[in-house]
Structure formats: C-alpha cells, structure tokens
Amino acid sequence: MDNSLLFKGPEKINKLIRPVLDSMTKIGIAVDLDILDKLSGELRGKIEILEKKAFEALGHMFNLNSPKQLAEVLFVELKLPPAKRTKTGYSTDEQTLKNLLNLHPLIAILLDYRELYKVQSTYAEALPRAIGSDNRIHSIFQADKTATGRLTSSEPNLQNIPIRGEWGERIRRAFVPSSGFIFLTADYSQFEFRILAHFTGDGKLLSSFENHIDIHRATAAEIFHKKPAEITDEERRVAKTVNFGILYGMSPHGLSEELGIDHEQAQNFIHDYFTSFGTVKFYLENLLRQACKKGYIETLGGFRRYIPELGSDNLMVRSSGERMAINFPTQGTAAEIMKVAMINLFGRLRQEKLKSRIILQIHDELLLEVSTGEMEKVKPIVKEEMEGVIKLKVPLKVDLKLGQNWGEMKEIAE
DNA sequence: GGGGATGGTG
C-alpha cells in the first residue's frame, strides 16, 4: 500500500502528470460548430426580446449588464428594499433579485436575461473563438496552480461548462467524440465524502457507504429525525447542502444564506449534524488544533498547505483560515488521488497499445474517447486504475457513462 | 472551500 505513487510526494506526482496533461491539451476535444451557431442565434433572439421587455417594464433604457446602473434603478428609482451590500454599493446578485420577485415585473425579466446572457457570452459565443483549424478546442491544463492541488483548465476553461437545465445540456451536446471514437465518462462517486469517512472513521458515515445508502439521504434522516425511506426530495436537497457545507467549513450564517432560511434554523441543522456524526466533529476540532499548532495542514499524500491566517487577530481572516484548513485535506486528497489515477491510467493505455485516450478532467470525473472496438477492454482498465489508487476505510467507487456527445451521457452497467 | 471568464468601470 505504501508503495502507491500517492505517497511519493506532490513534486513527483506533478512531474509525472505533466505528459498526461500535455497530451490532453494536444489532442483537444472536437466541437460541433453548427450546434453552437444555432444555439447562439436562438439566444440572440430571446435576449433581444427580454431586453425590450425590461425597458418596457421600467419605462426607459439602461445597461442591463451594469450592476451599478441596475442598483440605481432598483433601489433608488423603484425604491425596492436593498438587502446585501457589496464593497461599492448594493448587491444585485441572483439571491437578492429572487427575494424581490413579487415587488416589480422587471425582476423576473432580469433573472431570465441574466441566465441567457451568461450562456450566450461565456459559452455559445466564446467557445467558437477557441476552436482551432482542426475543429478542436485545446484547453490548457496545469497541475501546480492551486492551493489545494486541483488542476486548472484555461483558454478556455472546460471545467465549468454548464450541466444543469436546458441550456447546459444543449451546450454540452456540442462537444462530440472524434470519428471512430465514443465518449466514456468515469466519475468518482461521492468522492470527497468517502475521503471524509476515511479521515474521520465515523461509524455512521462508514456504514452508509458499506450499505450503499445514499449519503445525503442518510444525513437527511439524521437532521430531520426521520427514517431514510420517508425523506422527501426537498429534505434531501437541504441535507446535501448541509453535507457540502460541512466539507467547506461553512458557518451557520453561510448555510442560512445558501438555503434561504433563518440563522437559528441553520444553526440547528449544524448542531444536529454534529450530534449525529460526533466523530466528524471530533475530527474537525482536532484538525484545527493541529493546524494552529503547526501552522500547516496535510493531505493523505503529504501535500502541505500553510495557513498563516489561523494566527490572525482579525476574526474574519481567522475564520477564513479555519475554512481553508477544514476543506483542504478532503479536497486536496481527492485531487491527488485523481492525479495518480490519471498517471496510472495514461501509462496503462499506452502499455496496452490502446488508441483510447483521456480528453478532460473535471475534478472527480474523467472524460475519455474510447476507440470503437476497445470498449470492453477499456472499461475495466479505467475502473481498476481509478478505484485502485489507494485502499481507504471506504472503497473508492467509479461510475461509468457512455455517449455520442457530452450532453447525453447514459449510465452503463459494468 | 477551490477555480476561470465575462462585462463594467475608472
């Protein structure tokens, strides 16, 4: 076990992953320009209509994309009640706008406009500009740019392509396999929660994974004091937010913002969470104590992050440091496990002289192009290399999906 | 918590 590449240190891992990332950049990913052009045209029409409706609802024109002008319109001209403040004025972010929905017809139009404008400007119009003469996009992947060890993707960033809603799927459908290949995605199931279960050794977390119980449902059962089978979709959604909140070191205030509930209720959720998962509470307290004492925190593979903020007199700064310390071991360990998986998988595909290749990495997921005819050989290799990086108290689990484009990936049984 | 891209602003 100790001979896993994971324990050879971050420098070694980052050196070995370089050829993998260079290969991904060089190969790139094919994009169907026709799909993006049609999508962009459709969006252009809808955005124009929304713009007209907005000006009609207000009575005059202004720059819908200017937070400054919008704040003036909403909070001075229309005298709507301002909520959050930013450094420079009043916030007009999505959460704020949603709370004003019933107060003026302009708000609903603005929300629709923002959604479509984002898809149009950042994706439908921008991605075509990144397409090379080979009809492919060659994003740059870097291994040593983040505090936690995650990869970055830039020019363009292919790690933030939309996935939710109608527009997310339509953008992703424009990403297609090379001819003679099919897309295979392999994602680590509940990646960071399995690592948290390993680090904490919490009995409830471990048994949830052992018994294949959905982790968010299990948490919902604990914080709503119900049987797992009786949990509603809404309760599961709340529990999912609480789970991620724990992973990110979120405060009661942060959780209440995220869920749109009052501070006291958020505090209750967190209290009930730590009552049920007592070992997680113990682990986090010990983690912070160690981090303060040593000034740094470590991943499973020994990657360190120094956190001087923990010694600050300023509460905001210190709290921010505590969140970094809480989040770093799980996010950082997940990142290095994925890196080792990529190095080993890359080597294995080469060793077995396969044409199939890694195309993208999105933190807990790999997108591969699998050559026609290689599928039955590649599937077990991908699973083995990803699941086999390290044996934790909870086994790593990888789910596979297949598709003729990135927007319509379908789960497959192995 | 960790990123990158966009448009506005000065």
Place this chain on the structure above:
DNA sequence: CCTGCACCATCCCT
C-alpha cells in the same frame, strides 16, 4: 480619442 490594465461583481463548474 483609443488601448491596456486592475479591480469588482457576477456566475459557471466541482
């Protein structure tokens, strides 16, 4: 006048 730059707010992903 224009261009480049830094910063901010916002929003997409995990």
